[in-house]
Amino acid sequence: MRVDFLGLEAFVAIAERGSFLRAAAHLNLSQTALSHRMRKLEEDLGVQLLARTTRQITLTSAGQDLLPKARRLMAELESEIQSLRGQAHERQERVAFGCLPTIAAYHLPQALSAFRERYPDVAVKIYDNSASEIALLVQKGEAEFGIGIVSVHAWDLDIAPIRKEPFVLLCRESHPFASLGSVNWSQLEGTPLIRISPQAGNRALIDDALGSRRETLNWRYEVQHVQTAASMVAEGIGLTVVPKLAMHIGGTPGLVALQLRNPSVTRSLGVITRRGHSLSDPAKFMLRLIKARLRG
Structure with missing residues (x-):
């Protein structure tokens, strides 16, 4: 199964901010789009990650297990993306060729x-x-x-x-x-x-x-x-x-x-x-x- 990076990003944002509203603002998404990403991730995994009440959002046991792994995966992905951007910038700043x-x-x-x-x-x-x-x-x-x-x-x-x-x-x-x-x-x-x-x-x-x-x-x-x-x-x-x-x-x-x-x-x-x-x-x-x- 492919990794749902968008769903993991939504999950980490909600878990860290404790709110769909604050997580949606952080990711520059509507709450509807954020909820869709979260629902799709849970359906793909077959487990519930968040326990929602009218007052608060808490992590289920599965969510608590997943959170540190998701953070590490997202951090590694961000690091790789920054590295690629740096290489692209360096490539534009220098040209090397043989003659x-x-x-x-x-x-x-x-x-x-x-x-x-x-x-x-x-x-x-x-x-x-x-x-x-x-x-x-x-x-x-x-x-x-x-x-x-x-x-x-x-x-x-x-x-x-x-x-x-x-x-x-x-x-x-x-x-x-x-x-x-x-x-x-x-x-x-x-x-x-x-x-x-x-x-x-x-x-x-x-x-x-x-x-x-x-x-x-x-x-x-x-x-x-x-x-x-x-x-x-x-x-x-x-x-x-x-x-x-x-x-x-x-x-x-x-x-x-x-x-x-x-x-x-x-x-x-x-x-x-x-x-x-x-x-x-x-x-x-x-x-x-x-x-x-x-x-x-």
Whole structure:
């Protein structure tokens, strides 16, 4: 049998105030509506809870047994409701989302400026993490959405593609490749290359596209972040393959991005959300700004 919370609320109010009139005023109900709730509760339970006389209302033995339990149940329910209200308020006061570092570094500053104009009092938490970490944060509910690589597969996540982005070869302006405009992978054999950690999510896409050909390349260095690889290229340590958006990251002047051919490698960027969960209004607006930047 379902719990009659409205009936229990009426019972506790009457028992604590000793009067239908005062209980009705407390609950902002008419005495008729209050009496209906009380009668329905007693009929559902099959016992009388209140003994009514013309002068006073007293509790029956069943009512005396039920009252402390009903108080505790109503208090727990009220506490849960207050907690949910607090979470909803906090959600409106802060938006948290995940974003790949290469996208966060170039596209987010402009989006954040526009977001601040619309929501000046809403705090923003950005998880500029790897693709796998972003998916996990969205699954756990710590991030409302994520901007990542469309390669994550999980039953509780929805992924909506935004755009495709090519991988490019980074080299210094003084490198012999710089004037070519494009480079075949076969031309890279013997050239020291800087590889990005597999946690970044891009490495698997490159390996899958190259197949066994990747074993012929000289992957001499491995780093964790694109910015580190770009800085090493600027020092002439080697060349690296990165998403084209990485070229927008500041701090590495004098670099040239070359198109890679045979094969060309791309990654699909998309929005990751939890299935069945709606975004807060600030998160929806933030996502709209980011998508406009990426599609522009």
